[in-house]
Amino acid sequence: EAGVAQSPRYKIIEKRQSVAFWCNPISGHATLYWYQQILGQGPKLLIQFQNNGVVDDSQLPKDRFSAERLKGVDSTLKIQPAKLEDSAVYLCASSRTGIGGYTFGSGTRLTVV
Amino acid sequence: AQSVSQHNHHVILSEAASLELGCNYSYGGTVNLFWYVQYPGQHLQLLLKYFSGDPLVKGIKGFEAEFIKSKFSFNLRKPSVQWSDTAEYFCAVNAGNQGGKLIFGQGTELSVKP
Numbered sequence: 421e422a423g424v425a426q427s428p429r430y431k432i433i434e435k436r437q438s439v440a441f442w443c444n445p446i447s448g449h450a451t452l453y454w455y456q457q458i459l460g461q462g463p464k465l466l467i468q469f470q471n472n473g474v475v476d477d478s479q480l481p482k483d484r485f486s487a488e489r490l491k492g493v494d495s496t497l498k499i500q501p502a503k504l505e506d507s508a509v510y511l512c513a514s515s516r517t518g519i520g521g522y523t524f525g526s527g528t529r530l531t532v533v
Numbered sequence: 534a535q536s537v538s539q540h541n542h543h544v545i546l547s548e549a550a551s552l553e554l555g556c557n558y559s560y561g562g563t564v565n566l567f568w569y570v571q572y573p574g575q576h577l578q579l580l581l582k583y584f585s586g587d588p589l590v591k592g593i594k595g596f597e598a599e600f601i602k603s604k605f606s607f608n609l610r611k612p613s614v615q616w617s618d619t620a621e622y623f624c625a626v627n628a629g630n631q632g633g634k635l636i637f638g639q640g641t642e643l644s645v646k647p
Contacts, residue, residue: 423576451633462537462623462637463577475632511577515633522633524569524577 422446424525426512432531438500441528445493445514451475452489453522454497455511463511469495502532535560537626539638546614547646554609554641556624563629566607568598569637572620580622583607594618616647 425444433439445452450471455463466485468476471492480487484503489495499506509529515522540555558564568580581592588600598609607624624638 453633460639462625462639463635464637465634468633470632476634513577517633526576 424512424514424523426510426525426528428528429526430529430531432533433502435504435532436501438498439502439530440496440498441510441512441530443495443497443512443525445495445512446523449514449516449522450492451515451517451522452495453511453513453515454487454495455513457509457511457527459508466497466510499530502530504532506530507532535626535628535636537624537636537638539622539624539641541641542639543642543644545644545646548616549613550645552609552611552614552618552643554622554624554643556607556609556638557605558607558624558626558636559605560626560628565627565629566598566600567625567627567635568592568596568607568609569623569625570620571623571640577623580609614643614645616645619643619645 427442452469454466456466457463466480467487469489472489487497509527511527512525513522537558566583569577570580571577580596581590583590583600591597596611598607600607621640621642623640625635627635
């Protein structure tokens with residue numbers, strides 16, 4: 421089966437600019453996750469969707485981050501305005517059920533300068 | 534708050550040496566446990582997982598892990614490493630009452646010298 425697709429692969433922006441990341445999960449996977457992985461740390465969950473509903477966004481900085489999953493398939497994650505500390509790899513993952521052990525995409529590496 | 538701790542930040546081994554990477558978690562309830570591997574330039578891949586049953590779990594590429602409930606540990610082992618095992622390894626925990634959320638350790642970078 422095709423994997424989790426993410427784009428862009430790399431992005432460099434200046435602080436206070438906005439940026440958006442796109443994720444296309446594996447077909448049929450109802451659950452979609454966005455993780456943030458800062459250099460030297462493990463991934464941290466930002467938001468979890470079940471179909472097009474939000475299950476967990478407790479660690480999403482809602483003053484600047486937003487995410488949506490229209491029609492329960494593709495998802496976009498937006499940062500506006502970006503800060504230096506947002507420099508990280510943003511990983512998308514999907515699973516058929518809500519239990520862990522899912523498939524990760526290759527990630528988008530964001531550098532904020 | 535739940536947390537996952539990996540004891541070693543960077544491990545350097547020679548080929549054919551045995552490997553053990555430590556992982557401890559803090560959560561008293563039912564857990565699902567995972568080890569992921571990230572090869573240079575590649576995405577996170579599942580090595581093995583434990584949901585229930587036999588606490589000794591075998592994964593891909595000769596890796597295994599043992600769940601010791603009394604120690605809140607899930608250490609990863611491989612009897613003989615190869616140069617191709619050079620990668621970063623992440624332990625992750627899913628608490629039984631938190632849906633699909635994974636909490637990751639900070640990762641252990643493994644370098645295997647040929």
